[in-house]
Amino acid sequence: MAKRAQQLRPVDWAGAGLAALVCLALLGPLMAVMLRAEGPARLGPADWAAIRFTLIQAGLSAVFSVLFAIPVARALARRRFAGRRLFVTLTGAPFILPVIVAVLGLLAIFGRAGWLNAALSALGLGAIDIYGLGGVVLAHVFLNLPLAVRLILQAWLALPSERVRLATALGFSDADMRRHFERPLLREVLPGAALVIFLICTTSFAVALTLGGGPRATTVELAIYQAFRFDFDLGRAALLGVVQVAICVAAGAIALRAARVEAMGAGLDRPPMPWPGDNLRARIIDLLAIAGAGAFLVLPLAAVIGEGAVAILTLPESVWWAALRSVLVALASSALSVALALPIALFVAGGQGRGAVELVGFLSIAISPLVVGTGLFILVYPIADPVALSLPITGLVNALVALPFLLRALVPAARAAEATQGRLADALGMRGMARLRLAILPRLKRPLGFGAGLAAAFSMGDLGVIALFSAPSQATLPLEMYRLMGAYRTDDAQGAAVLLLGLSLGLFWIFDRGARVDAAA
Amino acid sequence: MRHTIIAAGLTMMAGGALAQAPVLTVYTYDSFNTDWGPGPAVEAAFEAVCGCDLQFVTAGDGAALLSRLRLEGARSDADIVLGLDTNLTAAAVETGLIAEHGVTAEGLTLPVAWDDPHFLPYDWGYFAFVHRTDLADAPTSFEALADSDLSIVVQDPRSSTPGLGLLLWVQNAYGDRAGEIWEGLADNIVTVTPGWSESYDLFLGGEADMVLSYTTSPAYHLIAEEDDGYTAAPFDEGHYMQIEVAGVLANSDQPDLARDFLAFMLTGAFQEIVPTTNWMYPAALPAEDWPQGFETLIQPQTALLYDPEEAAEIRDAALATWQSALSN
Numbered sequence: 001m002a003k004r005a006q007q008l009r010p011v012d013w014a015g016a017g018l019a020a021l022v023c024l025a026l027l028g029p030l031m032a033v034m035l036r037a038e039g040p041a042r043l044g045p046a047d048w049a050a051i052r053f054t055l056i057q058a059g060l061s062a063v064f065s066v067l068f069a070i071p072v073a074r075a076l077a078r079r080r081f082a083g084r085r086l087f088v089t090l091t092g093a094p095f096i097l098p099v100i101v102a103v104l105g106l107l108a109i110f111g112r113a114g115w116l117n118a119a120l121s122a123l124g125l126g127a128i129d130i131y132g133l134g135g136v137v138l139a140h141v142f143l144n145l146p147l148a149v150r151l152i153l154q155a156w157l158a159l160p161s162e163r164v165r166l167a168t169a170l171g172f173s174d175a176d177m178r179r180h181f182e183r184p185l186l187r188e189v190l191p192g193a194a195l196v197i198f199l200i201c202t203t204s205f206a207v208a209l210t211l212g213g214g215p216r217a218t219t220v221e222l223a224i225y226q227a228f229r230f231d232f233d234l235g236r237a238a239l240l241g242v243v244q245v246a247i248c249v250a251a252g253a254i255a256l257r258a259a260r261v262e263a264m265g266a267g268l269d270r271p272p273m274p275w276p277g278d279n280l281r282a283r284i285i286d287l288l289a290i291a292g293a294g295a296f297l298v299l300p301l302a303a304v305i306g307e308g309a310v311a312i313l314t315l316p317e318s319v320w321w322a323a324l325r326s327v328l329v330a331l332a333s334s335a336l337s338v339a340l341a342l343p344i345a346l347f348v349a350g351g352q353g354r355g356a357v358e359l360v361g362f363l364s365i366a367i368s369p370l371v372v373g374t375g376l377f378i379l380v381y382p383i384a385d386p387v388a389l390s391l392p393i394t395g396l397v398n399a400l401v402a403l404p405f406l407l408r409a410l411v412p413a414a415r416a417a418e419a420t421q422g423r424l425a426d427a428l429g430m431r432g433m434a435r436l437r438l439a440i441l442p443r444l445k446r447p448l449g450f451g452a453g454l455a456a457a458f459s460m461g462d463l464g465v466i467a468l469f470s471a472p473s474q475a476t477l478p479l480e481m482y483r484l485m486g487a488y489r490t491d492d493a494q495g496a497a498v499l500l501l502g503l504s505l506g507l508f509w510i511f512d513r514g515a516r517v518d519a520a521a
Numbered sequence: 522m523r524h525t526i527i528a529a530g531l532t533m534m535a536g537g538a539l540a541q542a543p544v545l546t547v548y549t550y551d552s553f554n555t556d557w558g559p560g561p562a563v564e565a566a567f568e569a570v571c572g573c574d575l576q577f578v579t580a581g582d583g584a585a586l587l588s589r590l591r592l593e594g595a596r597s598d599a600d601i602v603l604g605l606d607t608n609l610t611a612a613a614v615e616t617g618l619i620a621e622h623g624v625t626a627e628g629l630t631l632p633v634a635w636d637d638p639h640f641l642p643y644d645w646g647y648f649a650f651v652h653r654t655d656l657a658d659a660p661t662s663f664e665a666l667a668d669s670d671l672s673i674v675v676q677d678p679r680s681s682t683p684g685l686g687l688l689l690w691v692q693n694a695y696g697d698r699a700g701e702i703w704e705g706l707a708d709n710i711v712t713v714t715p716g717w718s719e720s721y722d723l724f725l726g727g728e729a730d731m732v733l734s735y736t737t738s739p740a741y742h743l744i745a746e747e748d749d750g751y752t753a754a755p756f757d758e759g760h761y762m763q764i765e766v767a768g769v770l771a772n773s774d775q776p777d778l779a780r781d782f783l784a785f786m787l788t789g790a791f792q793e794i795v796p797t798t799n800w801m802y803p804a805a806l807p808a809e810d811w812p813q814g815f816e817t818l819i820q821p822q823t824a825l826l827y828d829p830e831e832a833a834e835i836r837d838a839a840l841a842t843w844q845s846a847l848s849n
Contacts, residue, residue, distance in 0.1 A: 488721070
């Protein structure tokens with residue numbers, strides 16, 4: 001087995017090559033910024049404070065997101081109820097919203113003038129204050145809980161139904177299920193999920209500042225902003241960019257060590273069965289988890305929709321063109337993301353000791369959008385007009401940004417497919433495309449659909465790079481929304497936000513259909 | 522993506538067909554060249570007289586604009602940079618990328634004298650705390666604001682130009698006492714946002730009583746929304762000004778056309794567009810020609826402003842004061 005696994009197949013060469021290419025695409029811009037800098041840079045006390053705050057808020061956000069996600073994912077895996085598909089899609093929405101829209105939605109509920117404080121004061125109770133570290137973590141949990149739920153849910157749904165059936169036949173109790181199935185699968189999926197969320201939160205900037213309440217809430221990303229915009233100190237910006245990469249590599253190494261791969265055994269892809277050991281207590285817990293998550297995730301969205309739904313009808317034409325551009329970029333970026341992720345995932349899953357390659361994918365979350373954007377600008381400028389390339393570059397960068405999410409979803413599934421179907425395929429002498437098409441890809445349908453949908457939706461909501469390269473006539477929808485806000489046109493901006501929400505969800509829904517068909521069966 | 526590439530190709534071919542007219546490239550901030558900003562009207566007005574093709578290229582806000590110029594250096598395609606303010610001009614001149622404009626500024630209506638050889642102003646405004654008119658006991662100074670329990674949202678000076686303006690406002694008005702003022706304001710500040718848009722949205726959403734913006738912000742609500750429910754609080758110590766300027770790039774391949782544009786910028790054709798698109802005061806238009814509604818805005822008694830060189834010198838120290846006062 002070990003011998004076979006170490007032979008490099010063509011798909012492995014492709015995977016390894018693409019991983020190297022991705023690495024280059026991410027670290028190249030960082031190098032470019034560093035080389036353009038004049039003189040050496042060093043980090044000041046304020047930078048160290050920023051690093052400290054970044055680690056604390058990202059760590060707390062990751063821990064809470066994952067902890068709250070476990071009961072929700074479990075409930076979704078065990079329960080069948082009307083509207084479950086809709087629930088899964090809707091609760092995924094916060095993750096793909098532009099940050100400021102999500103923040104405004106949260107404020108409508110938890111803010112000083114929000115519903116919660118109105119209710120509290122009606123009851124004669126004191127007000128809660130969302131601003132500060134607590135608010136930052138609350139917003140990050142809101143934004144990332146859906147991702148954590150989906151990643152963990154994937155693992156639950158990957159349990160072969162044959163084994164569940166066996167557990168039922170053996171009369172497993174709830175506790176038996178936990179010990180034999182749920183804890184092992186959580187041990188495998190949690191470190192990776194926590195890592196992804198930790199990394200997303202390390203590059204947080206607008207959330208941390210807006211809800212953090214002031215200079216105390218300075219993240220590394222804001223320090224990069226300051227170095228670039230306030231001081232034009234490219235050396236310090238690049239150095240801080242390196243710090244983010246170092247945080248990423250360290251966190252990745254820890255998470256990979258913590259993850260234990262345990263194949264759940266072979267299965268024949270039958271639809272999930274009723275859960276063994278079900279009882280009233282489990283039902284109540286699941287009900288609370290689903291209702292709680294639903295209220296937490298959907299109410300702020302409802303507030304955003306309530307504010308902007310009417311304005312959609314009267315949106316200026318430019319917003320619709322921006323929406324069209326965004327959809328095209330999202331589709332391209334989703335396709336590119338899948339084309340990159342699939343070979344890399346197969347490579348990682350294809351042999352022992354290749355987990356480190358997965359780290360390459362994570363680099364793209366940890367690298368500062370501002371540094372990547374600036375670096376690409378420096379690289380592209382001598383050969384072409386960066387502004388003319390703004391949309392292709394946006395598509396490329398968004399594909400890279402989505403890569404870790406795709407890998408996160410694909411790698412465990414690919415490992416499972418290799419461990420279960422791979423052996424059979426080898427025994428049958430299946431090789432090359434036939435092996436891939438018949439044995440492996442069918443097992444990856446669900447994570448692929450999820451990942452492609454996520455990549456598309458993510459690209460829809462992204463503001464990062466386009467803001468640096470934007471040409472006036474090539475604005476994407478999020479950028480156009482910011483422009484409306486900047487021109488006092490708050491109502492139109494709220495309308496654009498609802499349009500953005502609708503399009504992101506729509507794209508995600510279309511791609512994710514395959515996943516949901518299985519999930520709901 | 523293929524469609525994008527094809528579209529880009531077609532655009533380039535169309536551009537080639539029109540290539541007889543010289544192209545004047547103006548770098549500006551995002552909100553200047555949107556359907557709602559001054560850009561389209563200015564482009565039409567200038568192209569009607571210049572026999573040229575005026576093209577705007579946008580980059581974030583004023584600070585991002587300067588970063589963009591620095592990144593591109595001497596090879597920039599820009600002929601004109603429009604949208605820096607006087608807090609950024611010293612750094613811009615220091616790059617050596619800005620030429621002297623050589624235009625005699627006539628008819629300026631700024632409340633301060635202007636003799637900058639590199640930059641000419643096109644609009645200006647006063648920073649101010651904007652609030653609903655039904656706010657009781659609106660403060661009349663930073664000290665009164667600090668003593669009150671009114672809530673405010675402001676912007677971070679490290680990522681936004683109004684945030685930097687507020688920093689310099691407090692510094693200019695209070696000097697050595699700036700740290701003390703910030704400490705007093707700490708419990709009034711609900712939060713600090715990365716940019717103006719986020720702040721203003723929080724304020725409109727009811728998260729704070731007041732927001733750092735401009736004395737001209739109520740004009741938008743009054744004129745565009747026909748809502749007279751907004752005003753700005755006049756402060757006894759005076760209001761810091763923001764003067765937005767344009768300059769010619771030293772490496773422009775259209776220096777004469779660029780100078781024509783700067784001269785055009787100070788004519789009525791350009792100036793009349795500014796107030797109700799950029800929502801600032803025009804820099805060269807007498808008050809009687811301002812749009813109806815502007816006469817309702819508060820008129821600060823004292824205009825505060827640092828020279829560009831002074832602003833550049835005190836910036837870092839003022840930031841350090843701000844950071845330490847608000848981090849306790």
